[in-house]
Structure formats: C-alpha cells, structure tokens
Amino acid sequence: MQVLMSVKEAGRLAVLSQVLQRQLSQAQAAQQLGLSVRQIKRLCRRLRTEGEAGLISRRRARPSNRKIAQAVRESVLQLVRQHYRDFGPELAREYLAREHGFIHSSETLRGWMIEAGLWQPKPRRAARVHPARARRACLGELVQIDGSHHDWFEGRAARCCLIAFIDDATGRVLGARFEASESTQGYLGVLERCVAEHGAPLAIYSDRHAIFTKHDREDPVPTQFERALLQLGIEPICAHSPQAKGRVERLFQTLQDRLVKAMRLAGIDGMAEANAWLPGYLAAHNARFAVAPRQAADMHRPWLGSRHELSRICALHHRRSASGQGVCRFEGALLQIEAGQAHAPRAGAMVEIVQFADGRLELSWRGQILRHRAWGWHEHLKGGKTVDAKAINDRVDAIVLKERRRLARLAAQIEHQDAQRRAGIYTPDGGAGAPRVAAQRYGLRPARSAATQSP
Structure with a gap:
C-alpha cells in the first residue's frame, strides 16, 4: 500500500531515520524538529513497529472535532437561497447574524456558498494605477459630493438619481437624497439639510459639471450652487478626474450593492418612501464603515441664522x-x-x-x-425650458413616454373602430346593420368602392 505523507511528515521521516541509524541523537533530532525528546521517542517507536505509516497523523481523513453539523449548514444555505441569493458572503453574514442568529465567520459562509454554487470567487484586484490620497485630518474640512444614476428600485419604480455628500476625513455620509434627476435644486436641497444638521464645511469637492462651475472663466456670474456656497462661506473646489474624488465614487459602488438589497428586503418601492427610510439606513452605514479622524476637532461651522434664511440661500x-x-x-x-x-x-x-x-x-x-x-x-x-446635460435624458424620457401614451390611445381608438365595423356599426351612435347610403359622409361609414361610385 502506498503511503501518502505531508511535507512535514516527510521531513520527520528523514530526521528520525538518522536517529535510528545512530547518526543523530534524540536530543539533536528534537532540536531540529522543534519537539520534545519524549515525543521523539514515541515517533521512533512507531517507526520501528509500523514503518513509515506510523508517522502519518491519526487525524488524517477524519472530520474535525469542531466541524459544524450538516443540518446547520443546510439550514443556513436554505436561508441564503430564499432571501440572500445575490448577496456577497460578507453582506449575507451580516443579515444572517442580525435576522437569524448566525454566529460563524464570513469565510465559513463563503466556503459553503462556493461549494453550493451560490458565489463565484473573485480574482485578486490589480495594483492601483492612481495612488490613494491621504484623508484629511479633521471632520468638516472637505466634503465630496456627486450623484449616481442607477436602477435603485430594481424595476419597482422609475430610475432615479441618488445625491450624496461624504466627509473626506471619516468617510461618514453627511446627507443623501433620491431625486428624479441630478439637478441644481437637488444638490441645494441636500446642502441645506447638511448645513442645518452638521454646519457648513470648509470646502466642497465636486466634478466640473455646469451645476458647479462655468467653463467660461471670464464670466463673473456664479452658478446657483456657487452662489449658495459663497453665501455660506464654503470654498468650492472642482476635480480634474473622477479618480480625484474616489471616496464618493467608491461610496456609490457600495450603495449600489448594499442599499439596493436593503430596500428590496424592506419593501421600499418609491422615492418618497425611500427618502423617509434613508436616514436610518445611513446611520447604520456610518456605524459600519466610517472611521475616526486623525484629529478630534470638528471644522464644521454651525449655522446661527434661521431656517428660513438658510432655505432662502439654498x-x-x-x-x-x-x-x-x-x-x-x-x-x-x-x-x-x-x-x-x-x-x-x-x-x-x-x-x-x-x-x-x-x-x-x-x-x-x-x-x-x-x-x-x-x-x-x-x-x-412653467419650470423653464433650459435643461443641463445631467437632466436632458430625464426630460427626453418624459417626452418619449408622453408620445408613447398618445400612440397607445390612437392605436386603441383605431382597434375599437375596426371592431365596430366588423360588428356592422358604421356610425358612433348607430346600431348594427348595413351602412347607410347617403350624400353626407360622417361617422365611421367607410368609403364606397369604385364600382358603386357614380361616374
């Protein structure tokens, strides 16, 4: 019978063979293998009596004493199939622990899901092309803002945009709101809530869209958003690339996975319901992902005016x-x-x-x-005709929807008229019967054929 040994056991065999051949002492062998002399004596005794097979671990091919019962494993996998089929192992473990009392690690669940075909292991990430910028030292020094267009409700409601403000030093989401489109009014609304709740940050970091800045450097008139920031004493800063404001970009990657699934489980089916539910989710999100700043100082400046004055600025x-x-x-x-x-x-x-x-x-x-x-x-x-680039698709989609509804009504009217003709009804308020022959032409009476027309 062929004996299969591990590398460790093969190394022990080589050293113990020298002991049996009296080329090494038991004390020297114990020092090389990191074992006690007493253990060396046991292994030499097994090697004499059983041969090489005596050095193979007795636990080989036996289940671990800490192995989780098969029934427990199957019950957990059944819960994953029913409720968390498209969840990653870590997110599924969080929900299983909170909702079903799961006490095992993410790696244990990951192995089970891979074996059951519920998860595909991902390759290692490639090295970063853009080195990460160090976080700011204090809360409120820099806030990154952006909007993400996504099917947040997975078809249960129309596509919309999530506007989010995230602190650079801590990764804390200071404010977020679902809007029909990425618009100036949407950003101003989130800004108003953030300033009222946390205070005004020192600077806001955004992309170079027309909402935030004008491309004509000679134009002295600020945009609506720039004007609000200037009135609040906030410095606007524009990024040259999406990678420069990677913290808010990565936030949306996380939310497009976790937030979408959370709203599905909570039965959220619309923007109004989602906006009312969102603050509670963001509190849990910040507790899970936010980090402590390097310095404890909070650089937010509290708003001392009235709420009406703040609403007027925003x-x-x-x-x-x-x-x-x-x-x-x-x-x-x-x-x-x-x-x-x-x-x-x-x-x-x-x-x-x-x-x-x-x-x-x-x-x-x-x-x-x-x-x-x-x-x-x-x-x-009403509402104006000027639309920026981030809202043009929503405006065109509304026009297309209006046109489709008009065509659907027209198709229904034509289908109804055809059905009336097949039933022998040729006037809107007439009964079934042959079409009347009269000089006047009105209603649904079809045109006379060429054979019946007078020359």
Missing part, C-alpha cells in the same frame, strides 16, 4: 425687470407687485425672485421683501 435666485405697472414676468406667470409699499421698485428696476423647492416665490428689491400677487399666463412655460 433656493434658486433669479432677476427680472419690473415694468412701469410693477409687473414681472417669470416662467409664464405675471407677478404683480402690490401698490402702496414704501420700498416698491421704480420702473425698469431689477427685482430679485427667489424660487423655493416647494414652488413658492419671494420677491425682493434692495433687500426688502415685496408683497405681490401671481397670475398664471403661459402654463407651458
């Missing part, structure tokens, strides 16, 4: 000229400034119009609020 600001009658035109509406106000603007003055997220409008001139009344004039102009 709204959209426009300028319109007032007519001689005190009327401003804005997005198809006529805004009539009420007479009798001591600080009413003169004709031709540029009035500032503040457009809040909920649709409210506020008029002011030289810092004084103006009472006004609004009349809808051209409803098709």
Whole structure:
C-alpha cells in the first residue's frame, strides 16, 4: 500500500531515520524538529513497529472535532437561497447574524456558498494605477459630493438619481437624497439639510459639471450652487478626474450593492418612501464603515441664522425687470407687485425672485421683501425650458413616454373602430346593420368602392 505523507511528515521521516541509524541523537533530532525528546521517542517507536505509516497523523481523513453539523449548514444555505441569493458572503453574514442568529465567520459562509454554487470567487484586484490620497485630518474640512444614476428600485419604480455628500476625513455620509434627476435644486436641497444638521464645511469637492462651475472663466456670474456656497462661506473646489474624488465614487459602488438589497428586503418601492427610510439606513452605514479622524476637532461651522434664511440661500435666485405697472414676468406667470409699499421698485428696476423647492416665490428689491400677487399666463412655460446635460435624458424620457401614451390611445381608438365595423356599426351612435347610403359622409361609414361610385 502506498503511503501518502505531508511535507512535514516527510521531513520527520528523514530526521528520525538518522536517529535510528545512530547518526543523530534524540536530543539533536528534537532540536531540529522543534519537539520534545519524549515525543521523539514515541515517533521512533512507531517507526520501528509500523514503518513509515506510523508517522502519518491519526487525524488524517477524519472530520474535525469542531466541524459544524450538516443540518446547520443546510439550514443556513436554505436561508441564503430564499432571501440572500445575490448577496456577497460578507453582506449575507451580516443579515444572517442580525435576522437569524448566525454566529460563524464570513469565510465559513463563503466556503459553503462556493461549494453550493451560490458565489463565484473573485480574482485578486490589480495594483492601483492612481495612488490613494491621504484623508484629511479633521471632520468638516472637505466634503465630496456627486450623484449616481442607477436602477435603485430594481424595476419597482422609475430610475432615479441618488445625491450624496461624504466627509473626506471619516468617510461618514453627511446627507443623501433620491431625486428624479441630478439637478441644481437637488444638490441645494441636500446642502441645506447638511448645513442645518452638521454646519457648513470648509470646502466642497465636486466634478466640473455646469451645476458647479462655468467653463467660461471670464464670466463673473456664479452658478446657483456657487452662489449658495459663497453665501455660506464654503470654498468650492472642482476635480480634474473622477479618480480625484474616489471616496464618493467608491461610496456609490457600495450603495449600489448594499442599499439596493436593503430596500428590496424592506419593501421600499418609491422615492418618497425611500427618502423617509434613508436616514436610518445611513446611520447604520456610518456605524459600519466610517472611521475616526486623525484629529478630534470638528471644522464644521454651525449655522446661527434661521431656517428660513438658510432655505432662502439654498433656493434658486433669479432677476427680472419690473415694468412701469410693477409687473414681472417669470416662467409664464405675471407677478404683480402690490401698490402702496414704501420700498416698491421704480420702473425698469431689477427685482430679485427667489424660487423655493416647494414652488413658492419671494420677491425682493434692495433687500426688502415685496408683497405681490401671481397670475398664471403661459402654463407651458412653467419650470423653464433650459435643461443641463445631467437632466436632458430625464426630460427626453418624459417626452418619449408622453408620445408613447398618445400612440397607445390612437392605436386603441383605431382597434375599437375596426371592431365596430366588423360588428356592422358604421356610425358612433348607430346600431348594427348595413351602412347607410347617403350624400353626407360622417361617422365611421367607410368609403364606397369604385364600382358603386357614380361616374
């Protein structure tokens, strides 16, 4: 019978053979093998009586004393198949531990899932092409912001965009919100909540999209987002590449895996429901992934003004000229400034119009609020026609959907008319019967054939 030995056991055989041939003493063999002299005597005794097979471990081919019962393994795999089939081993272990009392390690579950065909082992990551930048030292020094367009609800609702703000020093998600599209108003809304809850950071790091900066360096007028940052005393910084703001990019990679599955298990099927549920998830996410800063100081500056003042800063600001009658035109509406106000603007003055997220409008001139009344004039102009590059796809998708609905209604009408003709009904309010022959042509009566037409 062929004896299979491990490398360790083969090394012991070579040394013990020298002991039996009296080329080495037992003390020298014990020193080479790292064993006691007493153990060397036992191994020499086995080698004399049983031969080379005596050096093979007695535990070979026996199950471990700590082996997990097969029934436990099958029950865990059944839970994974039912609830966590597309989960990774680490994420599945977290849910199993929280929901089902699983007490074993991620590597144990990983091995089970690989053997059961529920997980494919991934190759090792390639070396980083872009070296990682060191984190900032303090919380609130730098906040990275971005938006991610994704099928967050896995087809249960329309695709949308998640806008997120993440602190560079700790990796803590300071704020996030689902929006229909990546827009200026969406970013301003998250900014308002972050400043109200945490304070104003020293700097915000974004990409170079038109929401955040203008490509014409000679244009002195800031964008809406830049104007809000300047009023809050926050320094805007733009990145030259996505890799430069890799922390927020990696955040979205994590959320597109974990957040999507969490909303599926929680039964979240829409943006409004998701936004109400999101703060609790972010608290658990920060407890799991956020790290402590190198320095304990918090560089956020608390907001000392009123919430209305903050909402006004984080709204959209426009300028319109007032007519001689005190009327401003804005997005198809006529805004009539009420007479009798001591600080009413003169004709031709540029009035500032503040457009809040909920649709409210506020008029002011030289810092004084103006009472006004609004009349809808051209409803098709409401909301404006200007759309930036990040929102163009959503606008076109809405147009395509409207056209498809129109074509579907038209197809249904044609199908209904064809069914009526097959039933012998040729007028909208007539009964079944042969088509009437009359000079007038109306309703659903088909055209007469060439044979019946008069010359």
